[in-house]
Amino acid sequence: MDYRLLDLPARRGFRMAEVAPACCEQVVLEAYRHIQRSLELGRIRQVISHPSNKVYAALDNHGEWAGMIWLCEGEGSYGRPVGFIYLIAVKAEFRRKGLGRWLMEMADRWAGEQGYHAIELNVDGPNSPARHLYQTHGFQEVRVRMRKSVGL
C-alpha cells in the first residue's frame, strides 16, 4: 500500500498519512469489509475519481492502516456543495484510542483547505459509537429517516 506520511506528531504511536490515489479503492474496500458494510463498486469508483477525493489513514507501528477516513465533495442539505465524509472506520482492535477523533480533525482540516463551508455525513440511527463521535465533534442532525417493517 502506498502512503505519504504527513508531517504531524504521532499520537499513541500512530502516524497520520495520506493514501496514494492509486490505493484509495483498496483501502476503502478493505474498510467496508472490516465493518461488514458495502457500497456499490461503481459508486466507489465514481467518488474516488472526483478531484476532491481524499483518503487519510492512521498507520500502526507496522505501517498498516488502523483507521481511515474517506472524504470527497458531496451534495449539501441546503443546495451548496459540502465536504462529505463517505466513510470513517477504525479497526476493532484500535478503537477507543482517539483515532476516530483524530480522523475527524483531518476531515475539518481538509474541508478548510478545500474551502467548503460545511461538512456533512450520513449515519445509521442505531450506530451510537459513531453518533457520539460526531455529536462531540460538533455535528448536528439535519434530517432523520424513519422506518417500520410491515408484512412478511
Ligand SMILES: CC(C)(COP(=O)(O)OP(=O)(O)OC[C@H]1O[C@@H](n2cnc3c(N)ncnc32)[C@H](O)[C@@H]1OP(=O)(O)O)[C@@H](O)C(=O)NCCC(=O)NCCS
Ligand atoms: C465510530 C468509530 C470510527 C469511532 O472510532 P474510535 O477510534 O473508537 O473513536 P475515538 O476513540 O476517537 O472516540 C471518540 C468518541 O467517539 C465516541 N465513541 C467511540 N466509541 C464509542 C462507543 N463504543 N460508545 C459510545 N461512544 C463511543 C465517544 O464520544 C468518544 O469519545 P470519548 O472516548 O472521549 O468518550 C469506530 O467505532 C468504528 O470504526 N465503527 C465502525 C464503523 C462505523 O460505524 N463508521 C461510521 C459510519 S460509516
